Amino acid sequence: MAKVATPRVSVVMSAYNDAETLPAAIESILNQTFTEFEFIIVDDHSSDDSWKVIQEYAAKDARIVALRNDQNLNICGALNRGISRARTPYIVRMDADDTSELKRLEVQHAFMEAHPDVVISGGTIMTCDEQLQPISERQYLLSNAEIRHKLFRYSPFCHATTIYRTADFNQAGGYNPDLASAEDYDLYFRLGRLGKLANVREHLYNVRFHGASISASQSRRQEKATLYIRLKAVAEYGYRMTAGDKLYLAAQYLSMFIIPQAWKLRLFNYFRNRKKPAAA
Numbered sequence: 372m373a374k375v376a377t378p379r380v381s382v383v384m385s386a387y388n389d390a391e392t393l394p395a396a397i398e399s400i401l402n403q404t405f406t407e408f409e410f411i412i413v414d415d416h417s418s419d420d421s422w423k424v425i426q427e428y429a430a431k432d433a434r435i436v437a438l439r440n441d442q443n444l445n446i447c448g449a450l451n452r453g454i455s456r457a458r459t460p461y462i463v464r465m466d467a468d469d470t471s472e473l474k475r476l477e478v479q480h481a482f483m484e485a486h487p488d489v490v491i492s493g494g495t496i497m498t499c500d501e502q503l504q505p506i507s508e509r510q511y512l513l514s515n516a517e518i519r520h521k522l523f524r525y526s527p528f529c530h531a532t533t534i535y536r537t538a539d540f541n542q543a544g545g546y547n548p549d550l551a552s553a554e555d556y557d558l559y560f561r562l563g564r565l566g567k568l569a570n571v572r573e574h575l576y577n578v579r580f581h582g583a584s585i586s587a588s589q590s591r592r593q594e595k596a597t598l599y600i601r602l603k604a605v606a607e608y609g610y611r612m613t614a615g616d617k618l619y620l621a622a623q624y625l626s627m628f629i630i631p632q633a634w635k636l637r638l639f640n641y642f643r644n645r646k647k648p649a650a651a
Contacts (some may be wrong), residue, residue: 372401380408380480381457381537382465385449389467390420392579395503396467397428397435405476408463411436413453416443421467447546447554453544457537466531468579470503475575479534482571488565489515491535491559493528494575503579515567522559523601523616527568530555532576539565553596558588560604598623 382400386393400410412435414422422439429435436456440449461483465471473496482492491534499505512518520528533555534606543561546554559568601620604610612620 372406372432372434374411375407378407378409378434378459380405380461380463380476380534381454381459382408382410382463382466382476383413383453383457384411384467385413385415385446385453386417386421386425387415387443387446387449387469388419388421388425390417392468393421393424393633394428396465396469397425399470399473400476401428401432401434402473403471403476404474405480406562408434408476409436409457409459410434411438411453411456413449414439415445415449416440445548445551445606447548447551450554451545451548454540460537461534462537462540463534464531464620466578469531470579472573472575472577472578475532478571478573478575482569483534483536486567486569488567489569490529490539490562491533492569492571493530493532493534494571494573496529496532496576496578497516497574499577499579501579503577505577506580508574510572511570513570513572515569517567518570519563522563522568523610523612524619526556526597527553527559528570529576529578531578535562546594550596550600552593553600556597557600560600560608560610563610564608587601594623 384396397412412425414425414437415441423523425435425437429437438453438456441456444452461480462474463479479492479494483489493511495508497508500506509529511529512521521527539562542565543558547557550557562568598620605612
């Protein structure tokens with residue numbers, strides 16, 4: 372497809388050794404009902420055929436902006452580089468091993484246009500197995516008030532479903548490379564200083580869970596980073612914890628030394644993924 376002269380949305384995706392899952396991820400964006408986008412894909416110095424796959428799709432669709440890092444920058448560096456090339460008012464996140472529902476961009480662009488006071492929003496996801504077969508639906512709080520009430524207790528968005536305003540992202544300072552395992556959570560606190568947070572109820576995205584996913588292999592480091600970010604939000608960003616938040620923070624800290632990480636991950640997924648997909 373030809374390049375869009377004046378795209379309205381920039382989809383930004385980082386890929387690292389994702390050659391097997393990239394085709395499904397890329398095609399789920401290229402086949403969107405909303406077509407006025409550019410698709411910035413950053414290969415983060417992969418050692419497999421990821422760059423070859425990206426180049427093949429870029430040769431067929433001019434909406435793709437293909438970039439390759441000379442060295443591995445991790446997700447923060449790769450995303451910051453991709454977003455620096457964006458030429459639209461909105462950034463839409465996408466991961467290289469998942470898929471977007473085909474009306475995702477249409478729904479999210481319309482929502483942000485209708486709510487100029489919202490700086491970032493996301494939506495419902497379907498958790499899936501390695502073959503993208505549905506496991507359960509995960510919904511997120513919708514309103515700014517609801518999200519802020521729970522912001523200290525868990526992340527209010529699935530990072531890969533988010534859309535945010537490019538100007539606000541730049542004003543907030545982008546992703547912090549020192550917090551690569553929880554870079555999204557830190558960004559939400561900083562964006563929250565600039566405007567409202569929201570989610571839409573629609574199912575927008577399908578997340579592939581497998582043994583190599585960040586949530587499984589790096590969950591302990593991610594948990595430590597999350598605790599640090601909460602304290603940083605209080606000390607630097609002016610957020611105030613409720614008494615319940617303080618108790619939750621203390622309990623989570625203690626649990627790091629008591630409960631095995633694998634058990635905690637299973638419990639988290641059990642309570643967050645309570646709604647099963649409807650039968651076909």
